[in-house]
Amino acid sequence: MAEHIKIGDVAPRVQYVADGVQTSFTYPFPIFVETDLELRMDGLVQGSGFAVTGVGESAGGTVEFPEPPRAGAVLTLRRNLAVERTTDFQENGILRARTLNDELDYQIAALQEVKAQIGSAIQLDPSDIGGVTTLPLRPARVNKVLGFDSLGDLTVFDRGESTISVPFPNGVPRTVEDKLAERLSARDFGATGDGVTDDGPALQAAMNAAAASGKLLEVGEGVFRTTLPLLLPGAAAGLQMRGTILYAGPGGQAALTLGDGGTVNNQRKNYLGLSVYRSLQSDWIDEADVGIRIRNIDSCQVEIRRAERFTIGVQLLGDQRGCEDSDLRYGRIIDNRIGLDLRTATASAWMNALRHAGGHFACSSATNPGMGRFGVRLSAAEGAYRLHNAHLFTGPAFELQRQGTPGTVDAIPFLVEVDGRGLIAQGVRMEACSPFVARHTAGFSDARYEVAYVGTYGFTGCAVDYASTATRAGGTVLPLHQAAAALGTPRLAAEAANIRSRAFRWDGSSTGFEGLAVLSGNPVGPPNTLAGFCFPGLSLITLNADTVTLPTSRALGFVVDCTGCKEFFLAAEGSGLRPMAMQFDATETVLGGTAPVLWSNMNTAWQGPPSYWWEGNADLDSLTGGVALNRLQRVTLHASAAYAVIGVRGGNAASVLKSLRLYAPATEAPQVLAGAGRLWGTRELTASLAYDPPSLASGAVAIQAVTLPYVQGGDFVQAGFTGQASAFVEWTAAVTTTGATGTVTARATNRHPSTPIDLDPGTLFVRAVKPRL
Template sequence: MDEHIRIGDVAPRVQYLADGVQASFTYPFPIFEATDLEVRLDGLVLSAGYAVAGAGASEGGSVLFDAPPATGRRVTLRRNLAVARTTDFQPNGVLRANTLNDELDYQVAALQEVKEELGSALRLDPSEVGGAATLPLREARANKLLGFDSTGGVTVFDRGEGTMTVPFPGGIPRTVEDKLAERLSARDFGAIGDGTADDGPALQAAMNAAAASGKFLEIGEGIFRTTMPLLLPGAAAGLSMRGTLLYAGPGGNAALTLGDGGTANNQRKSYTGLAVYRSLQSDWLDEADVGIRIRNIDACKVEIRRAERFTIGVQLLGDARGCEDSDIHYGRIADNRIGLDLRTLTGSAWMNSLRHHGGHFACSSGTNPGVGRFGVRLSAAAGAYRLHNAHLFVGPAFELQRQGTPGTVDAIPFLLEVDGRSLTAQGVRMEACSPFVARHTGGFNDARYEVAYVGTYGFAGCAVDYAGATRAGGTVLPLHQAAAALGTPRLAADASNIRARAFRWDTTATGFEGLAVLSGNPTIPANTLTNFCFPGLSSITLNADTVTLPTSRALAFVVDCSTCKEFFLAAEGSGLRPMAMQFDAAENVLDGSAPLLWSNMNAVWQGAPSYWWEGNADLDSLVGGLPLNRLQRVTLAPGAAYAVIGVRGGNAASVLKSLRLYVPATEAPMVLAGGGRAWGTRELSASLAYDPPSLAAGASAMQAVTLPNIQNGDFVQAGFSGQASAYMEWTAAVTTTGATGTVTARVTNRHGSTAIDLAAGTLFVRALKPRA
């Protein structure tokens, strides 16, 4: 220890910001005893939990905490001496230098503390000698405002007496009371925000006052516990929260409701910083258990920081009116069965034109693991208006914690239970979700999901699940696929000129290259793909450039759909009705228990004997005056392995010009026609083993070959794979026609003098149907 402390020009206070790791903090000023050092954490004086080293050293010392202060906490080390004499000099006694130095050092140290504290005090400027700075007596200043009179002296005012003016041109004097009443604070009504006291009555009183006065309400920092559900009526100007509501009330209620029901309109409001947390985790059984319920907003701005542990985290509700034209920003929406519910209650309400920004819709792995959960739901009460239109979601993240792989409970980002048009979700993040970005159970059209990241399935498994839906209304764009594939369908089959593909199948029937011809009423009972697909049928009229299809006839592409279940059908013409059939892996027809979906019309099951699904409108029919049906998506049943997709005549004058079939860019399904299939090809062929006889010069031999469906007028040829000779000439002619028709091949020895005997080989015959 020093012989005596030397007091330098060092401020007797130092502060640090803890990092959660550091436990030792130095102080650069001297102290006499360890008890002379005051230790604070965030302003709170500590009496234990630390040790002081360096007392009596001129350069100061250090404080070692038993445990490092938490990150972000403010550590203050301050010298705080008792103002008292430490020595007493005796008359005529020995005046020792060390004793005198210690006394003077102590006085200087105490004066440094006084100087430090005066630096933080309100005081008159040195030039204002004699200014009036004495406070009025307690009785005179009780319930008054502290201010300054015309000479600058300290005085008090009644709340409604003193006035102030903003320092800008045009400012009008206002009383302090009027100024303070611009906004209401929950603390004005007794709310504490310590997380323990029941602030419910105070908060509701503040909300009632905001509605009665049309003022804006502020709920400041802190945790405001309430055992009662709260309602801010729509007459209030808005709400700003910096703290959090801790709901500890009964279940089956909305913890915080903004806006009135009935006919009240909640227009042009600002709700910011909304945060509600349930004290106990909901069991997700009661959908009346809601965190934040917002009614009938129109042209509003809403910011939701937090909604956790409810059955429904956030619910936008429309009753006599609806919700529209508003921006909603989301933060942490966690441990709710339904994170966000967009719901109509009456037939005159709506849910339109809302812009949803961000949001982390998440569930903990241990929260109600046996119950399905959804991020966003579009819903309607029984009998309520079901057309939800024009919703935009930008950058939502979903981490819903499916249970098991691929998942034994639903954990799906979007659930659409209603009809309507246009839901666009951009930059969707999916982790620990089911292998679906959405489930549609109604007739919703034009939903587009841009999935930016799928973190669970190796960049797979982000499709739409159609559970009882009446429309194939969803499109998924996985951004992890090749960039060029985004929004670019692949052409799978093309009949750009139907008329040019027509050929004469027989004397009454017409076929089309690459296409199957179907009958709406086949005379022979059919149950397999081959039975239903004809190479040609009658009653089809060929025009100069088009084809007239009666209502009983269809032209279609036949595809292998074992992998690809989604196709896009486009047809040029008039009065054409889309149709499709489905078959299992054994090529047996699927019945009405395996429904398919069209994108913009209802699917109608025709049943026996045709067994096809068709749309309930023609492709050129108008929807609201618009030609929305021209391109139709067909989404097939999961069990379909083969499909027939095309058009039939919608009326007696239906005309077909062209037909095309597209698939998503990631797919390349096989189109079936010709080869081993009877339909879609002009060419017939047959063969047999044949050993031509020895032929003298000029002699001929003939051999009949069975070639079913051959007709007079078909172009026929014969060829031989055995020994070749330039003198042996092969020709063919139609011998008999029909299902058991034959072609007779003739071989003639054209040598002038020599007999020829060819070795055995294979005799081939070929027929080509003439174009019609």
């Protein structure tokens, strides 16, 4: 050594993780000889296979390998001096400074090593003085557990009797075994989570033990591959997962089933962090191929992080009991034909009052591209209970890949195949989906879909699609990209606030109503067009002081152009009134029973020829469970309808009508047809002809008959002339004949006392107004 080593304040230890490339590793502390450096690889001391440089250097040196250590290997370099005296000073000899410095350097280096080792040891706090810290002799500590007594002194306990307690007041000491047995871990039963080993038997053993002990089962970090379908019985307190189950078992099975079937109530459980992934993508043929099946839950907390590549990702199943009153949160529900299935299996099951949060329901574009896919399905097995009620979805996202523009397969967020009431979906996101947020195939009512975003492939809509099997128009869509505030209040399309005040005398036996058409339940013929079915007035309608009595054979309704708007809302005030709707195509030809109408809160009944109308199966004021749910009805018309009559008929001999209103969605402004060339709904009749009045002597009268169909005696009539004006020619009119083809006689009288008047040619107009009743 050229000079003595300087010992700085440098820890005598350094550690590296090899990257498979690096061959040179630095140690920043000095060593005196090469053997002072100890090298460990993954904890094992290495005696050869490397070279050391920098011996005797204050700044240390390097360790050189001819080949780089394997990637991931942990290399530990530390100074490990032999604690021995290597020099001796002679009495009365020369005390050389270099020799003394080398000796002191060696001692300081050794003390650094001692300090480093003491720093890694268990030791008392500097403020903790006294107490027993010495281990008992070997015979006294055989098969014992090391611990601390009530004074904090070191002692030993029997392995089966050692106790611990929480470091807080009133903590109760318990055995270590009891403490460790609070929760069960899948690894307690041999599960590895390495993604290769078949952990199925170990996982099932752990689940059986959790059920036998009533404990919560933990599945820790890792990928737990299983070739067995797994079942956690309902007797277990729950399941908490931080890892993922990789299912590599047979198809047509549920990879993970939680809870018991039959009549067992799976109540007050926590299923958290559930994550199941199928090793091979399902072909979506077999609906028994389910990722996570949860049975008969009640008052439970469920968190599903992942369910991927199954026919049905997650299925809540009501067996001989049901699922209710639980909170569920979803993460990635990917590449399943049906992401979430809410299903009843028996006639005694139910599916009610579930709250669903989040969820990314998506499919990859290459996953079974020729098959339809759905985010959430409400379903029932054959013969099972079909009334699903009160489901709340908050913030679900759907990215279902409808395959092309326009879409070639169904990619619909909600598929509702059951009856029931109350499905609320808020903040729905739709990307790459069909232009429908939902499809209803049965009689579900009171579903509301609030769509916050529609994107990808351009905006294509977010309506409700009613299948041919649907019996209710039970869905409402609130697209927030439109005027959301206005959508909460439908547009008033037509109104008869006081039906009685609209009544007028059409002829000697018939009553008409302004703005409305009168329909017969048994028209002669029957007719086949809009004009044939819509009468301006009919008999058998009784006018009361403030109301109108409609017999079962009569209906009153508004006639609308429904070319663009297919959805209306009907409200009526009165009693015993039955909603009805009649449809016509673009040529105004009546549509038959193959073009059904749907009502929102009641089933539809087809009244075939000669009536040709659809009506609800209950009166608007009838009660459902003691509640008047039917007073406001949505009516959804068939896609082929271009014109419709929407109104009410008498439900019994004493049916009374006070008022009638028709609404449309706020985005629509449908035309209401009455008068202006249509015979019904107007009190006023008009006609005209070209006329050249003769020369009139003073006091003379000229008479001209004008044909005015449907004018009747008692109608108010007037005449007017657009030719040359004269203050002395007075025009009057009178009804001269009655019948289907009526005549109005117009009279021109020269009131000038002496001068004859000859008017230029012009147009003669006559007008008749039916009297109010």
